[in-house]
Amino acid sequence: MSVNVEFVPDGRHGVVAEGTYLWDAAKRLGLRLPAECEGRGECDTCAVIVREGATLLSGLTGAERTRLSPERLAAGERLACQTKIERAGDLVLEPVPATERQETAEEVKQDLRAEFREMPLTQKLATLVELEAIAATQTFKAIADVPASFFEKGLDYVVNFGRARARRERQARRPAEHVGGVKKKTEADKSSS
Ligand code: FES
The missing domain is CATH 3.10.20.30 (Beta-grasp domain)
Known part of the structure; x- marks a missing residue:
C-alpha cells in the first residue's frame, strides 16, 4: 500500500x-x-x-x-x-x-560568515589574528596528545577503526523501538532520567 x-x-x-x-x-x-x-x-x-x-x-x-x-x-x-x-x-x-529549531553547523557557519562580512576592517584583522593563534595552539596540543603507539600501528588501525565506526553508526541510526533492541542511552537520555 x-x-x-x-x-x-x-x-x-x-x-x-x-x-x-x-x-x-x-x-x-x-x-x-x-x-x-x-x-x-x-x-x-x-x-x-x-x-x-x-x-x-x-x-x-x-x-x-x-x-x-x-x-x-x-x-x-x-x-x-x-x-x-x-x-x-x-x-x-x-x-x-x-x-x-537548533541550528546546523552549516547554518552557524553562514551566520558567522555574515557577521564577519559586516565587521569593520580593523575588527576583521584582529579576529583573524586571534583565530590564527587559537588554531596554532590547538594543532600543537592535538599533536602532543596523540600517543606514539598510534603511529606505530599504522594504516591498518585507522582503516579498521573507520569500518567499525561506520558499522556502529549505521546501527545507531535506527530507533531502538523499531528494531526491538535496547538502544544505548544518549547523554540527553541520561540527564533526563
Ligand atoms: S537528524 Fe538528528 S534527530 Fe533526526
Missing part, C-alpha cells in the same frame, strides 16, 4: 511506500531535510510538523520525547529520522523553520 505525502508550503508531493521514514520520504521527493546528527535522534534539525495524517505514523520514540518539548509535541512535531510511516493514507508535513 502506498502513502500520499505532501510537503507544505512548497507543495512538493508524491507517493512513498509504507515503512518509509519521513526523512527518506522527503529525500525521495527531492527535499533534503537537515540531519545534523545523521539520523541518530540526537538533535532536532530534521523536525517536521505533521499537519495531516498523524495516525499513519509510528509512535513517539524515546529520542523524540527527549528532543522535543511537550509544547512542540503537542503542536504535532516529529523527528523525521525517527518516524516511520506505518499505514497508507494522506500525509501533510511542514519542515520546522530554522529559526525554531
Whole structure:
C-alpha cells in the first residue's frame, strides 16, 4: 500500500511506500531535510510538523520525547529520522523553520560568515589574528596528545577503526523501538532520567 505525502508550503508531493521514514520520504521527493546528527535522534534539525495524517505514523520514540518539548509535541512535531510511516493514507508535513529549531553547523557557519562580512576592517584583522593563534595552539596540543603507539600501528588501525565506526553508526541510526533492541542511552537520555 502506498502513502500520499505532501510537503507544505512548497507543495512538493508524491507517493512513498509504507515503512518509509519521513526523512527518506522527503529525500525521495527531492527535499533534503537537515540531519545534523545523521539520523541518530540526537538533535532536532530534521523536525517536521505533521499537519495531516498523524495516525499513519509510528509512535513517539524515546529520542523524540527527549528532543522535543511537550509544547512542540503537542503542536504535532516529529523527528523525521525517527518516524516511520506505518499505514497508507494522506500525509501533510511542514519542515520546522530554522529559526525554531537548533541550528546546523552549516547554518552557524553562514551566520558567522555574515557577521564577519559586516565587521569593520580593523575588527576583521584582529579576529583573524586571534583565530590564527587559537588554531596554532590547538594543532600543537592535538599533536602532543596523540600517543606514539598510534603511529606505530599504522594504516591498518585507522582503516579498521573507520569500518567499525561506520558499522556502529549505521546501527545507531535506527530507533531502538523499531528494531526491538535496547538502544544505548544518549547523554540527553541520561540527564533526563
Ligand atoms: S537528524 Fe538528528 S534527530 Fe533526526
